[in-house]
Amino acid sequence: MAACNRAIVARMDSPVALIPQLAAHLVAAGGKRLRPLLTLASARLCGYEAGHGVPRHVNLAACVEFIHTATLLHDDVVDESQLRRGLASANAVFGNKASVLVGDFLFARSFQLMTEDGSLRVMAILSNASATIAEGEVLQMATQNDLSTPMDRYLDVIHGKTAALFAAACQVGAVVAARPQAEEQALQAYGDNLGMAFQLVDDALDYAADQGELGKTVGDDFREGKITLPVLAAYGAGDETERAFWRRVIEQSSQDETDLDHAMDLIARRGGIEITLQRARHYAHAARDALGVFPDSRLRRLMGDIALYTVSRGR
Structure with a gap:
């Protein structure tokens, strides 16, 4: 991760002063770096051994983080969010135009890293994930304020906006290690299920968390009329x-x-949080089970624990 963080900082550099300034704001805000961590862990689980220079999995982990950060910059503009990871969001500090354009820059950097890696398979996985993320965000916009949204459509939204990148982050770890398709598919399934669990818990926390702990404004989903499982369950x-x-508020x-x-009270009364967390637990256990094709090891157990920890955030 230290090497990955160095790669991230180096690739965020630009002679255009506003880009590193805004990038420094993002780096200072911290974040779990969970997606690049999954790329590194997946590659190690598959026995990847780096050659000379910056290892492939380190650059691809940075690539994954750039894709994720670019989507955050754009999402905060679309959602008019004022907080990100407990600090003022980039759009609140630098304005919407700068956030959108620097998000574009980070997307471009991610594709430079994919190209430098030289694997068409890696490029296909990460570029497809990038397109799926965009589709997920558009689908979320299309379902906004619509209480008739079916559960399957809601799950399609969270698969697109979150799980697809988790899945790709893990899958490329197997690709760089040249592992069999069964292991590649297992890591893809692990990441996909982990991402689903992660987003379900996030959706629950928007109606149940302390704002200081959550790191973003509680109730953002409510104010934006987003359709999430706690709301669907209560409705x-x-x-x-x-x-x-x-119907009035959404x-x-x-x-x-x-x-x-009042919305939080109704969701609690109707069990909306527990229903959401129960489904998240289902995905978390599926993620852990997907690792069963790999021999038992400390790393495999740790990756399984990550899935269970993801759900524990909602307690």
């Missing part, structure tokens, strides 16, 4: 008075300052 189980409330976007607290 589906609610009486007519409760459903009328949800579909009609008519909210006052007391509505978020």
